Amino acid sequence: MAETVIVTSSLAPPGNDTLPHDRFDFHDYHRAEDKEALLADVGDKATGVCCSGADGVLDADLMDRMPNLKMISVLGVGYNTVDVAAAKERGIMVTNTPGVLTDCVADIGMALMLAISRGVVEGDRYTRSGDWIAHGMMTYTTKVTGKRLGIVGFGRIGQAVAKRAAGFDMTVAYQGPNEKPDLPNSYYADPVELAANVDFLMLTCPGGPATEKLVNEDVLKALGPEGYLINIARGSVVDERALAKALKAGDIAGAALDVLEKEPSAPEDLIGLDNVILQPHQASATNETRQAMADLMVENLTLFFEGKPVKTPVPEMG
Numbered sequence: 579m580a581e582t583v584i585v586t587s588s589l590a591p592p593g594n595d596t597l598p599h600d601r602f603d604f605h606d607y608h609r610a611e612d613k614e615a616l617l618a619d620v621g622d623k624a625t626g627v628c629c630s631g632a633d634g635v636l637d638a639d640l641m642d643r644m645p646n647l648k649m650i651s652v653l654g655v656g657y658n659t660v661d662v663a664a665a666k667e668r669g670i671m672v673t674n675t676p677g678v679l680t681d682c683v684a685d686i687g688m689a690l691m692l693a694i695s696r697g698v699v700e701g702d703r704y705t706r707s708g709d710w711i712a713h714g715m716m717t718y719t720t721k722v723t724g725k726r727l728g729i730v731g732f733g734r735i736g737q738a739v740a741k742r743a744a745g746f747d748m749t750v751a752y753q754g755p756n757e758k759p760d761l762p763n764s765y766y767a768d769p770v771e772l773a774a775n776v777d778f779l780m781l782t783c784p785g786g787p788a789t790e791k792l793v794n795e796d797v798l799k800a801l802g803p804e805g806y807l808i809n810i811a812r813g814s815v816v817d818e819r820a821l822a823k824a825l826k827a828g829d830i831a832g833a834a835l836d837v838l839e840k841e842p843s844a845p846e847d848l849i850g851l852d853n854v855i856l857q858p859h860q861a862s863a864t865n866e867t868r869q870a871m872a873d874l875m876v877e878n879l880t881l882f883f884e885g886k887p888v889k890t891p892v893p894e895m896g
Contacts, residue, residue: 581883583626584644587634593653596872601880608634617643626879631656631674632859638664651879653871655679656812658786662894672892673878676734678870679862684738686861687780687810690834694806694855695720723747728776730769731783731811732758739780751776773800778808785812793817798824806832810861813839822847825854836861
């Protein structure tokens with residue numbers, strides 16, 4: 579008999595299309611008009627969940643509505659939408675989809691760093707508006723090659739960014755909860771100290787309570803009026819009010835954000851600024867990577883119910 583799996587949140591394409599309906603009995607809680615009726619009907623039968631790492635909430639209360647739940651397969655490298663502590667307490671396995679998106683996220687980090695420092699978006703506007711004709715060359719921009727890059731969070735994505743930065747002869751330092759002695763890069767335990775010693779500060783760390791508003795007024799002041807902030811982590815890592823204030827005051831030179839605190843809404847304070855680039859959380863949004871993420875979500879689900887080790891359990895499961 580097929581295992582009953584509930585989809586509790588929206589799945590970025592091609593997530594829904596990749597679900598193997600021939601192997602599992604899927605029920606879409608996210609799209610259900612009557613969610614209570616769906617839980618009353620299949621909640622007791624559900625042994626698996628598929629959900630997004632960027633949308634919806636899978637908390638202890640919802641888990642308790644599925645008393646036989648054994649496995650949660652998250653689509654995304656981030657999984658702060660799931661109460662992992664509650665899952666672990668209930669003996670529920672949680673997996674995510676890291677690794678397969680590393681390259682594309684690192685690529686967009688480099689693209690945003692180049693775009694904000696070299697005025698790529700500004701240059702496009704300048705040309706289209708006719709300002710080039712009316713006013714001549716636009717204001718000079720900032721060189722990237724040979725500069726100092728600080729990376730907050732030095733896991734797969736952070737190290738992939740560092741590898742790319744080496745091609746620009748950049749000096750790379752990092753900050754995180756633990757030093758990695760086997761790596762040659764300089765380590766700073768304090769994000770303020772890291773920011774004070776770099777030209778570009780890129781965020782690649784996980785979201786969640788441990789990193790909430792890690793980049794605050796003190797970090798931004800330390801980064802300084804010639805420094806740039808790039809966020810490809812989670813919107814919660816940055817104090818957006820402090821960032822808007824710093825950008826308006828010239829306390830930092832600019833920022834490029836792929837993620838925002840309250841997606842899909844962007845703060846008005848940031849929308850009106852020319853020295854910030856905003857993106858709709860699209861770092862992993864390539865056809866190739868999103869398919870690989872969906873495949874890994876399904877693979878973890880399948881392996882678990884075949885009684886085999888899952889491929890990518892979240893670290894807390896260890």
